[in-house]
Amino acid sequence: MLTPDAVRRAGDHELLLVWNDGSRQLLTFASLRLQCPCAGCVDEMTGARLIRPERIPAGIHAMDWKTVGNYALQFRWSDGHQTGIYSYDYLRSL
Numbered sequence: 855m856l857t858p859d860a861v862r863r864a865g866d867h868e869l870l871l872v873w874n875d876g877s878r879q880l881l882t883f884a885s886l887r888l889q890c891p892c893a894g895c896v897d898e899m900t901g902a903r904l905i906r907p908e909r910i911p912a913g914i915h916a917m918d919w920k921t922v923g924n925y926a927l928q929f930r931w932s933d934g935h936q937t938g939i940y941s942y943d944y945l946r947s948l
């Protein structure tokens with residue numbers, strides 16, 4: 855199963871994931887926040903994205919994060935949002 859060996863900030867704007875297959879993935883905090891999979895950000899029926907890019911504050915970043923079970927990360931965002939559970943499969947697909 856694919857899991858991150860390391861998750862850390864890479865500068866002010868990006869998150870670095872080092873996966874257990876040795877690959878490295880850089881994701882910007884803004885794109886991660888925009889792609890939050892929680893019910894407040896995505897319509898569960900239609901899959902339509904409810905959050906708009908212009909609503910995301912400039913300089914958005916993850917204040918911290920925690921692992922959820924063995925399968926996901928949950929971020930605490932600088933805009934106060936923290937309900938999104940990002941599965942490793944989902945993160946890897948971004």
Ligand SMILES: [Zn+2]
Binds near residue numbers: 937
């Ligand atoms: Zn959300």
